Amino acid sequence: MSRSASLSHAPAALLLAALLCASAGAVAQGKYPGIGRPATPAEVKAWDTDVRSDFTGLPKGSGSAKKGEEVWDAKCASCHGTFAESNEVFPPIVGGTTAEDIKNGRVAGLAKSNEGRTTLMKLSRISTLWDYIHRSMPWTAPRSLSVEETYAVTAYILALGRIVPEDFVLSDANMAEVQARLPNRNGTTTAHGLWTVKGRPDVKNTACMKDCPTEAKVMSQLPAHARDAHGNIAEQNRVVGPVRGAVTVRAAAGAAAPVATAAPAASADRIMAEKNGCLACHGVDNKIVGPGFKEIAARYKDAGGSEAKLAAKIKAGGAGTWGAIPMPPHPGMKDEDINSLVKWILGGAR
Amino acid sequence: METNRRAGRILPAPEAPAPTGRSGGRRSFLRNALALGGGAAAAALSGRASAADGDPLILKPQPHATALGQPVAALGYGQPSKWEKNLQRRESPGLTRVPQSSVAFAPLQGMFGIITPNGLHFERHHQGWWDLDPSRHRLMVMGMVKQSRVYTMDDLMRLPSVSRIHFIECGANTGMEWSNVAVPTVQYSHGMLSCCEFTGVKLSTLLDECGYDRKKARFVLAEGADGSGLTRTISIEQALDDVIVAWGMNGEMLRPENGYPLRLVVPGVQGVSWVKWLRRIEVGDKHWDTREEVLHYIDLMPDGLHRQYTQIQEAKSVITTPSGGQMLLDKGFYNVSGLAWSGRGRIRRVDVSVDGGRNWRTARLEGPVLAKALTRFNIDWVWDGSPAVLQSRAIDETGYVQPKISQLRAVRGTRSIYHNNMIQSWKVAESGEVSNVQVG
Structure with missing residues (x-):
């Protein structure tokens, strides 16, 4: 048992004082004296902003979808589009969910091939959306949204997705109710072997060595028109060795291809x-x-x-x-x- | 043009008499290939005598042998040879739309052994990278601990350190190839893969120091100091096993693009958990369900369910020489070489096929063969000039055999993006050109 535990009966003020002057390593010091210091409560508060899916860490507060629209138009729409539907800079946030999905908690569109996936189609935890907006949006000014703005923008996105009404006010008190309406809240599974090292593989192959069952038939290859899509492969391989890169972009007649072109230094x-x-x-x-x-x-x-x-x-x-x-x-x-x-x-x- | 259909000899020895009718497509390809030698004569490439009495590169004194060379420390930090400029990290055009949230792939086609040079380590950022002042960087360990603590880099670097070689692979590596061939070379198909010797303090050391709650702790959250504040949950078992809070990378400090001055190393687990610019570790009793655990890094199954908390990189291998987009020089001997790795431990064996998976031979594993690290394999091959399909198949110490793409698709469909560890096929055409294919 560490000394900090034995201090736990001391008055709170004394405990705090002990924590603050513990940089010499007097408290909870294990095997390595002089290394590290206790964090102050203010430091912990400043960095401990994460919101877990059981809403641990969710700050008290609220924000309306209406206010969210203002914030959205000023700070979000330029990348995500006016209705959060834009696919120009980032994948769309809103779209692809139905009233039926809200009822079932499963987005039916996810089972169809060729369907694009929006954020709301995938979203299974409302806390995730809140936490991510609060932590890293807007794109060029992360952590600049207030708690109210974060509730408001989250509410606006949900309203655009018709998960909540347009006049909705989202708050710490009703986050759980919104969670119960998320279209894809039942859309995840942990029945797989990829969480732990000892997990059970879901796909099995055998180490056949001779006359193995295969047609060895080419099923897929790059179409000819995509040959130059990744530039000139000749310039992406070494100039000596057992191989060269294939010339996939023809140099203009007479022009000697360069050995290697480094990008010019950025101004x-x-x-x-x-x-x-x-x-x-x-x-x-x-x-x-x-x-x-x-x-x-x-x-x-x-x-x-x-x-x-x-x-x-x-x-x-x-x-x-x-x-x-x-x-x-x-x-x-x-x-x-x-x-x-x-x-x-x-x-x-x- | 009959000789154009003749297999082999992509780079003809210049002293050899030109076969009649050798012209057209292949010849002009050769000229292009030779031009890439940057003025190096064909003789230099072939190393064969171009005159009766021998190779002028041997017979004639060369400038570098008859004049004074460069002084020491001309470059305070050494650079690769100017002849190596073709090997660069590159983006895959069209894959992403903003360069701050993108990927630069490592040029596996030109690497040797198992260690990735720091300047060629793949890059993946979620909101741009920073070159942080290490004297102003802080790590906080908090949550279900007896005492939340703050560490400076000075503190961390005084602690007992370990140096371990581990691979890091993005969960989405090879993700573009789930439904069909989409990219031409191994750089783009497998280049979200690197392997370095990382130096740092074991996370278990810090958790012990802070007195983590041995009864209630189930998970650990790691958070980055960048704008994305990237957060990922790992299990307490892993955190106490082989996870490292690392500052060193191949003998020097981490590169800024790789999280300077501090990152998490989570052996065997996909790269997103290796949080860069690491500033906070929180001990808890539940999954956090962060953005990278709910909206991304989830694997879509054919029934529309997403597999959540997928993170182990299962056994995988790929031949890097020869590989897609390359041209074999000629018929004859080749050392077929590649990489194998498993997030579940050591590589036990790698088999190689040159006939699209019908017959296999076991390759030589080069040492060291380390757990959760890249393993280099080699095998002899004499190319007779006829078409071939090269494949490699890894088997790890659990006995797991790397699957075929058809086997993966039968279970997981084609839309899961993540964790594609299929056997890779490279087709060698009669012309000597190697291309990315999928066989069935």
Whole structure:
């Protein structure tokens, strides 16, 4: 029994004081004196944010689907789409569930082949959705949603999926009721051998050595049109040895193929674009959610005052110029960084 | 063009008289292949004499033998030869749409032995990677313990450490191949696989130090310090067995892309549990059911049920040389080489077939053969120039035999994404080109 256990009858204040000044290792010190120190209650609280499926760790609070819609449009829709149905940046969150599924707790669509899978089709624990949104959303500013916003966004997603009504207010008190309505709450099984090292395999082969039963017939191979889908395989193999890579992308006539081409070093501006999450939604050449940087440059590079216009757009956000999906505001970015980013974009984003 | 149909000799010895009619497709392929040598003459590739009196690379003094070379420490941290630039981690185009939540595959087609060089270790991040200041990194152990404790890197690195060689494989490795062939090379079909010597303190040491609840503790949660705050549950039995809280990787510190300065090593278990930038361990009595246990890393079965808490990587193997997308140089002798591994222990045996699984021969296992580590196998093969289908089949110490894709599909269907440990088939065409196929 450790000394901390023997202290457990001491008054709470004394115990806390003992914990706080225990960095010399006076408490619960095992075999390794001087290594580590007790965590303070505030430290434990700061990091112990996980919510388990029995709702251990779920903070008290609530949020309405209506409020969730506001948060969604401002912070989530640019990647996930207005109705959480977008498949542009991430797989869709909402869709594929029915009233019948809510009744059964099994999403019937999952048994059909060729059906895509949305988050709500897979979701078997409501705590998971709450915990994940709270812990790591939005994509470029994780841990920035309040408890209320997290309840609200979770409620809004559930409302979009018609699991709760549009005026629903989700709270720690009714999470269990929502759990009982999740369309795929009964959709998992642990009857398999892949949890423990000693688990029983579900698929069995035998080590036949001679004249084994096989047709040795090719059932599947890459179609010819996909030959260059992974670039030139010749440039992905060593230049000596028993093999070479097959040439899957023809070099232009007369042009000597390079031995190996390293990617050019990223410019400081590109690194800044990456750091600020710009490249999550904008490709250099192509549209991802928003337009590609080169498309932006092509449209604006000769227009008067375009630098100021683009800088304002990055700062304040906007919508409608390139399509319906809004560009979120970036109030946290420094003006000088924004200006240098705009110059980089208009200069061809190299 | 009759000779074009003749098998063998992909890189003809330049001194040999050109066979009549040798031209067209294969010849131009050769020219391309040779051009890839970066100006190296055909003679250099073949190593055969191109003149009557011998090879000019031998007969003539070469610049590097007749001048002064580079000084020591020209590179404070050494780099691979410039001739090795083709071997890079690469993304599979179209697989993911945001590079911060993506995969870079290790180039298994060019690796030797069982250790993955740190710069080629596969990458998988859920919300981007960071290069953390190790002096500001903290690990907290809390939950069902007598005392929650905080450790700095200084603290952890003073503790008794172990160094163990283990493989790490993403649960979704080979996941693109469940329903048909989808990728051309072993880099993309099997490259979410690496193997390093990891150095760190056993998790059991820390759990003991904090006084974990021996009666009630059933599970341990591990959490990362990055924006995804990635969390995974492991069982207390595993946590006390061979799990390592690691800072070392092949003799140096972890690379930032692999969790510098601290990651969890969970031998035999899929990579997602090897939490990077590890900041917190919580002891508990129930599964947490985190996002990576409820929405991802669940295996969809044909009846629409998802298998939850699948994590062990069952025995698997793959031939890396020759493998998809490669060209054999010529007819004749080859050392067919590959990797085998099992999350349940040691590899006992690997068999190789060159006729699509009809007949098998047992390969040589190169040492060391370690539990939950990659094992290198080799076998002699003389290619006679006729079409062949190469396969390898691993058997681990439990007696489990790596299954065929048809056997896996019969039980699990084609949509489970995770845990595809099928026998891989590489077709060798008469032209010497090797391609990814599935046979039935």
